[in-house]
Amino acid sequence: MDGKTALNRPWLHEYLCSFPGATTDYKAEWGFLHYRVGGKIFAIICTPDERYKAHAGRELVTLRCDERAMGSILAAYHDAVPGFYSDHRFWFSVYLDGDVPDADLRALCAQSYDEAARRLSARQRRQLQGEPS
Helix, strand or coil: CCCCCCCCCCHHHHHCCCCCCEEEEECCCCCCCEEEECCCCEEEEEECCCCCCCCCCCEEEEEECCCCCCCHHHCCCCCEECCCCCCCCEEEEEEECCCCCCCHHHHHHHHHHHHHHCCCHHHHHHHHHHCCC
């Protein structure tokens, strides 16, 4: 991964960047592309290496979610798994070469963004909505 392209879902980077206030940073030593809003991560794209046997070589996106929704998300999709290298209570990962339909993945990404954005201060949320602080 070059830090900008999800090889299996080429639309994903542009989609994640389209959310209000979204920024990215690439952690080269980890191979993680972080997507943030107000400094809070809402998505991570990476391809784990052979050290992570269950995930090795499979490009994935890790997304934030409300812990009450975690069970239903994991049950709905064979290629959604507890969050790679993250707190399994609040994060899940989707294999990008897997069976999650694009429309569903877009909705999961939007929910992840909303989860991160709601954790921002009231001032930061107003700025995202274009209101004066």
